[in-house]
Amino acid sequence: MEYNTERTQLHMPEYGRLIQQLVERCKTLPTKEERNEMSEAIVDFMGQRNPQLRDEEDYRHKLWDHLFILADYDLDVDSPYPIPAREERQKPPEKLEYPKLQGEFKFYGKSILQLIEMAIAQEDGEEKEALIEVIANNMKKSYNIYNKEHVTDDVIFRHLKELSGDRLDLTGIDSLEKSKIYHSSTRNKNQKNGQQNGHNPKSRHKNQPNKNRRK
Known part of the structure; x- marks a missing residue:
């Protein structure tokens, strides 16, 4: 055998x-x-x-x-x-390169880097500011989901500056309203909760008595 x-x-x-x-x-x-x-x-x-x-x-x-x-x-x-x-x-295989997002920024993902490059390539104007607003919103959402804690806009602006190699610096710019960053969804949520609790502003006028109604 x-x-x-x-x-x-x-x-x-x-x-x-x-x-x-x-x-x-x-x-x-x-x-x-x-x-x-x-x-x-x-x-x-x-x-x-x-x-x-x-x-x-x-x-x-x-x-x-x-x-x-x-x-x-x-x-x-x-x-x-x-x-x-x-x-x-x-021959041993070639060493793989590690992703650029490591350590403090790994939770943002590659899509954020791609959006940042798109914003850098655009000319200054409303479209660029709108794209930066989208980037900042998504960065803040990703940060809050990963870290499960509230983060201030200044931290997001600092991270955006570092990820863009100082090419997108919002820390001293007033043209982009900070109130737009990740607050619109919160306002919509509050409005929805208010409607569920019976505080619908549109229905409030229907329940008010008509002062001109004949007695």
Whole structure:
């Protein structure tokens, strides 16, 4: 009985033992013509066993790369694609860059950075001020949700200044009314609560007596 520990190592286990054995058989063929013919058949068989690869771009190239990996890069055949090198697979992956929003500002999210860049690119005017108002509103909401505490407008303006690299500085500008920042929703909520409690200002006039009504 043959144990797996005595068999050739599976270089790509997802292809299974059968394809690995076919590749090993191909390596032992005496002529290059025979090896070319068998390697073509193996690649076709690999594509049939893994039909999901056909949805990927240039999947035939990937199959040929996998063939050489299965052969441990020791297969003398004519490949229609550049033969991969062992060093390419052994090369460690590139280090991923961390998001720019870290520490104090991580709860704002990437969308805030994108909006800030859009505001910076716009010319000064009402549209730019409206966009900055949207940014400040969303920053304040995100801050309150994440920290579960009230934050003053001055803190939001300071964070906006830092995130924009000092290019959006509202700390000393009066053209943007601070009362607009994240207070409109609060007023609407208070009005709604007042209507539910029976304090509808429109209905108040209906209940007032008419002084000119005849007695």
